[in-house]
Amino acid sequence: MSEPFDNTAGPLTTESGAPVSNNNQSEAAGVGGPLLIQDQVLLEKLAHFNRERIPERVVHARGAGAYGTFTVTADVTKYTRAKFLSQVGKETETFLRFSTVAGNLGSADAVRDPRGFALKFYTEDGNYDLVGNNTPVFFIRDTIKFPDFIHTQKRDPYTGSQEADNVWDFWGLSPESTHQVTWLFGDRGIPASLRHMDGFGSHTYQWVNEAGEQFWVKYHFKTDQGIKNLTSEEAAVLAGQDPDSHQRDLRESIERGDFPSWTVQVQIMPAAEAASYKFNPFDLTKVWLNADYPRITIGKLELNRNPENVFAEVEQSIFSPAHFVPGIGPSPDKMLQGRLFAYGDAHRYRVGANADHLPVNRPHATESRNGNRDGYYYDGRHGGQKNYEPNSFGGPYETGQPLWAPVQVNGATGEWETPKHSLDDDYVQAGYLYNLMTEPEKERLIANLAGFIAKVSRDDIAERAIANFAKADEDYGKRLAAAVAELRA
Ligand code: HEM
Secondary structure (H helix, E strand, C coil): CCCCCCCCCCCCECCCCCECCCCCCCCECCCCCCECCCCHHHHHHHHHHHCCCCCCCCCCCCEEEEEEEEEECCCCCCCCCCHHHCCCCCEEEEEEEEEECCCCCCCCCCCCCCEEEEEEEEECCEEEEEEEECCCCCCCCCHHHHHHHHHHHCCCCCCCCCCHHHHHHHHHHCHHHHHHHHHHHCHHHCECCCCCCCEECCCCEEEECCCCCEEEEEEEEEECCCCCECCHHHHHHHHHHCCCHHHHHHHHHHHCCCCCEEEEEEEEEEHHHHHHCCCCCCCCCCCCCCCCCCCEEEEEEEEEECCCCHHHHHHCCCCCCCCCCCCEEECCCHHHHHHHHHHHHHHHHHCCCCHHHCCCCCCCCCCCCCCCCCCCCCCCCCCCCCCCCCCCCCCCCCCCCCCCCCCCCCCCCCCCCCCCCCCCCCCHHHHHHHHHCCHHHHHHHHHHHHHHHCCCCCHHHHHHHHHHHHHHCHHHHHHHHHHHHHHHC
């Protein structure tokens, strides 16, 4: 945050600092007469009010954030040279924004939707953003499908509401969604609070050590509060009675010193094993089995400070999967690759070209130094310093050291499908997940799915959607078909 501004001393002023004589009566042409255009206090106030909103995020519009501390608890220097991970006990300031995906800014918290888990580490090598969700997988595996997918989750152009037809039409025709949809309609689809859920980096990322050895890594944030969920029925009541339930719970727990924390774990795959792993490790619709790559605990994340001003620090916060630091880089995951572009572009549209200079977004443990200048709301921080490189006036210089290690590629360019490894298909891991569930969990999953599928207007849309679950597990498909048939009878 910038220095708190003392709004308690002295008279009210206009934006240009002139004292305000009357903030309750507009200036009128005579008692009972029309208002005057010379009333700068009135005009400025109305005009500023009209400009209070910035565009809400096109997805994840609804959210809450808090600052915290990440502490390293295990030596990972043999995997990465990232400085913030270089020593056991080392602490790094963080900012975490939680969100729902589909709802607008004012929508309710207690809904069935993935939760965003966007984490900024303010490291001495610049900000590292890990922009994940509370789920380890996603609905699709290629960026080019994302706008279509989100259109089906958002408001229909004709009805202005979310439509079951659009959701199930897309999911039915996109069988790679079967795993994530099974997760979403299971018990974890509606967390009881933001504190009682896990977080995931979801994608595979590259770690590289001092010797240049590469590893593929997946991040897990295990809630220390324990997993707690709401049933569909509980959530429907809560969403109606208290739409802000989750953001209030987070703020109040931090206010009373009950700081939520997560145990940070990673799965690590030596780079050479990627080609032969039974699942494509860069396919975001798949997890790496814990039996194959056990989770290693590396740190603790604690949230311990609320933002002072929600608009300045939460609404204007920006997170980008392209914000890496030395020792960490992207994988060839086709979802991640598209996201490396999408977020910076969204920030420049939503918050502006100088979004990175705002207090919540700028590096806290170092400074940004480059030749980028000017644009709307540029604060003149560089004074008269030179704005080009190379220069002989002592300006900042390039290091010649890439942040991450080069990745071998081969073959012709083309609109290729994501390569399939030996066990890859669209259904296998959805089947695993279904069979991990207890009988009551399965019953709730079937009821949640059937309640939504039954709303579609065409039988073929319902049938195609159900067929995907049947391919994941025969029992799953049969029970779902029966439940939908009963509701549609
Ligand atoms: C390739 C597909 C995707 C695209 C094109 C995309 C695009 C976007 C855009 C444009 C925003 C709004 C950013 C802003 O206005 O600041 C956003 C927000 C977000 N996305 Fe994605 N997204 C994709 C997939 C994902 C995936 C797979 C995850 C999680 C694993 C994810 C997690 C988030 C989160 C957590 C936010 C909210 C960030 C915040 O709190 O400011 N997105 N996404």
